[in-house]
Amino acid sequence: MTNVNETRLNELVGCVLGDIGGAVSVPLVRIGDALGLYRKLKEIGPVKADELADASGCAPRYVREWLAAQAASGYVHHEQGLFSLTPEQALVFAEPNSPVNLIGGFDTAAAMVENQPKVQSAFKTGRGVAWGDQAGCMFCAVARLFRPGYVNALVQDWLPALDGVVDKLKAGATVADVGCGHGLSTILMAHAFPNSRFIGYDFDADSIAAATAHARADGLTNVCFEIGRAQDFDGRDFDLITCFDCLHDMGDPKAAAAHIRKALNEGGTWMVVEPMAADTLEENINPVGRLYYSASTMICVPTSLAQETGLALGAQAGEKRLTEVIQSGGFKHVRLTAKTPLNMVLEAT
Numbered sequence: 004m005t006n007v008n009e010t011r012l013n014e015l016v017g018c019v020l021g022d023i024g025g026a027v028s029v030p031l032v033r034i035g036d037a038l039g040l041y042r043k044l045k046e047i048g049p050v051k052a053d054e055l056a057d058a059s060g061c062a063p064r065y066v067r068e069w070l071a072a073q074a075a076s077g078y079v080h081h082e083q084g085l086f087s088l089t090p091e092q093a094l095v096f097a098e099p100n101s102p103v104n105l106i107g108g109f110d111t112a113a114a115m116v117e118n119q120p121k122v123q124s125a126f127k128t129g130r131g132v133a134w135g136d137q138a139g140c141m142f143c144a145v146a147r148l149f150r151p152g153y154v155n156a157l158v159q160d161w162l163p164a165l166d167g168v169v170d171k172l173k174a175g176a177t178v179a180d181v182g183c184g185h186g187l188s189t190i191l192m193a194h195a196f197p198n199s200r201f202i203g204y205d206f207d208a209d210s211i212a213a214a215t216a217h218a219r220a221d222g223l224t225n226v227c228f229e230i231g232r233a234q235d236f237d238g239r240d241f242d243l244i245t246c247f248d249c250l251h252d253m254g255d256p257k258a259a260a261a262h263i264r265k266a267l268n269e270g271g272t273w274m275v276v277e278p279m280a281a282d283t284l285e286e287n288i289n290p291v292g293r294l295y296y297s298a299s300t301m302i303c304v305p306t307s308l309a310q311e312t313g314l315a316l317g318a319q320a321g322e323k324r325l326t327e328v329i330q331s332g333g334f335k336h337v338r339l340t341a342k343t344p345l346n347m348v349l350e351a352t
């Protein structure tokens with residue numbers, strides 16, 4: 004081999020081996036979540052493997068091997084034959100409302116693997132893969148990935164950072180959540196502001212059915228969901244329109260921006276929540292950029308290309324490009340109002 008730098012090669016191999024370890028952990032983490040192993044371990048640990056198996060109704064030989072893999076991954080703590088979750092491990096794997104619960108990331112990774120044949124063919128044709136034709140439960144995986152961020156920031160930080168919006172919501176406003184998916188964001192807002200009325204639009208019928216079922220299960224009467232496209236949904240005269248992690252998925256986000264402008268009333272606000280990104284590839288070479296560029300290749304770009312226009316902004320469009328798209332719809336002012344490790348929030352008026 005010529006020009007091979009041994010040190011750099013060893014670093015790369017070490018790094019890729021670590022990545023493969025993460026990739027093969029996807030089914031194990033999802034089994035641990037689905038069978039309640041993390042939650043049970045949090046509750047009863049430190050315990051021996053057989054005790055966890057017994058308490059969770061699982062076969063001891065499988066649980067022993069699973070725990071060994073988890074300990075080797077650093078996802079479970081092991082000491083003198085006893086297994087437990089540290090407080091930090093519990094926040095990531097066993098507490099659904101923790102801001103750093105990352106189980107949804109593993110669900111999304113599984114859905115991306117399932118998407119491979121369709122997206123691989125699309126690389127050759129340049130066509131899209133429609134949102135509804137993607138992996139088994141792409142919708143559930145994505146909803147779960149974003150859930151911790153919404154639960155911990157939407158009502159507490161993102162809405163208050165908008166100019167005058169919380170006062171309107173408290174008094175009683177009309178709100179549309181466009182591209183609402185399973186409606187988690189809509190439902191969180193509906194719970195927090197009982198005097199306001201919320202409508203969630205999404206062009207995916209299955210997502211609307213799931214969102215409706217969630218709202219019903221919560222007993223909410225100030226929220227409903229309708230099938231509708233961002234570029235031509237029916238409603239008018241909204242005080243606030245929100246878009247959560249979906250503008251870049253749209254085929255024609257400029258047409259959506261123009262339609263949303265018309266659907267707002269005088270003084271109305273558009274809140275655009277998008278994946279966190281800087282404006283250049285160089286600045287996005289980091290773990291979050293890696294996650295989002297990968298998801299964008301397998302989910303977001305195919306979703307956009309499957310629609311009219313197919314602008315395919317990508318999940319790492321960044322503030323500058325997003326601002327151009329938003330302003331093309333007739334919005335005069337665009338302001339970055341909040342940032343989390345995974346999301347940025349723009350206010351458009």
Ligand SMILES: C[S@@+](CC[C@H](N)C(=O)[O-])C[C@H]1O[C@@H](n2cnc3c(N)ncnc32)[C@H](O)[C@@H]1O
Binds near residue numbers: 134206207231232233
């Ligand atoms: C990544 S998901 C986000 C869903 C939800 N807002 C959330 O944060 O969990 C993107 C959503 O955009 C919807 N979508 C994409 N293009 C759309 C369009 N043109 N009109 C309406 N919804 C659209 C998809 O159906 C999907 O539910």
